Amino acid sequence: MVSIRTFLNHKIGALLLLALAMGLIYNPLTKFPFTFCVIIAFILLATYAQSQSLDELRFRKLSGADFLRILVCFAALEAVMDFVVQPAINLAFNEPADYSAFAALEGNTGKYLKYLIYMWISAAFGEELLFRAFAFAQLERIIGNRKAVIVVLSAVLFSLPHLYQGYAGLATTFVFGLAFGALFQSFKNIWINIIVHGLIDTLFLTLAYFGYLSFYA
Template sequence: MTGLPASLADFGPAALAAVVVAAYLVVGEPVVGQVLHRRFEGRLRTDSGARRSFYRRLLVLEWGLAVLALAVWLSAPGVDAAAVGLRWPQERPGPLAAVLVVVVLLLVVASTRQLRAGALLETARPARRPGEGRHAEPPGHSTLALLPRTDRERRLFTVVGLTAGVCEEWLYRGFFLAVVAATAGGAPTAVLVAVAAVAFGLAHAYQGRAGIITTGVLGGVMAVLYLDTGSLLLPVLLHALIDLRFLLVPASALPGQAPGAQETAGG
């Protein structure tokens, strides 16, 4: 269990900034995600570079938020590295955490197969109306729309997946839970896990109700693993693995390439 802050006073002069950043993660990030994704889907119909542009925006946003949270933490005199998970694991995962990780990995394998099957089914559908383009996924297929089609997109997507593992675990587990614990004054572990799950699920609101539930559950599992080991290391590795699994879906199984991109598509 991490030595989480017991009071906002531990953040000292950075207390207000810490609360503001944490509140943004819960309230602002879902809105920004929705806006960025809608713009991305709009550009996807006509711009072959839409995915690369979207990936770059994600990198700027996630690293920007991570650095901001890091700066706030560095300004908090009473919150040490252990309180935000920036240390090596202090204990092995307990039985509950170990079981949850195994279940998540099994679900990841199953969902990857299902995603590939869904992509193949989508490629078999009739072409869309003129002007929409074969690469424009229908509403609700946000995950398929985000998957890389070309070698350049796959390389950039790899960076995005690694970034998500590092930045999102730091933001939603290390930093966010430290602020929640300090604000609540020693909340029980179950409450911290629930709050982490809800916040992480809402951050993926652009994926729809099913996406919120799925990522919320994953967020809760990551929180259990973090609080159990006292370190962000294992959650970061698991998170990156979950995101990078999308690279196992070959471009040939995805619905259509962007105009002019077929010659660089990876298989």
């Protein structure tokens, strides 16, 4: 008889866990940001059920060099995305990404601070845990150690929930997903991803607060 742990480590079990984690994004019982609290709990439980530890999620201690890497990656990624990739995508789709959902942040300090907290929980921590640490581990069980394919597939999964931003936003998020995936493959430390992602979104929300969403147009 196949044990539960053996099944969960089989490619079918891994696919099921990944599908369940993705499906929780759309569950009707919770709302942002609490949806990702549920997803985080599910990932921790599922990972422990598979391997009896959380090691494969890559929660590793940050060194001084890691903080330097974080700053360099944040600055480089922002520069390339803001001044090269996103303008090219906007031109290709003949429209900018639709960030109108964040327009209400302009001048609203309370909402801005609330969104910052929510963002660090759901986008920075939750999305990186789901679309990088957990997705990478499950995809490796499903298709093997095909690193480039895993990065691409995880970027696709990452971009899909951002369809509300339009096709340009979807494409932009996909490229961000490729970058975050490459970052995770390179340093194998989810904290680096979480902090870089959080800094990028903090800048975005800050620009929205000061009324500069047009910067991304």
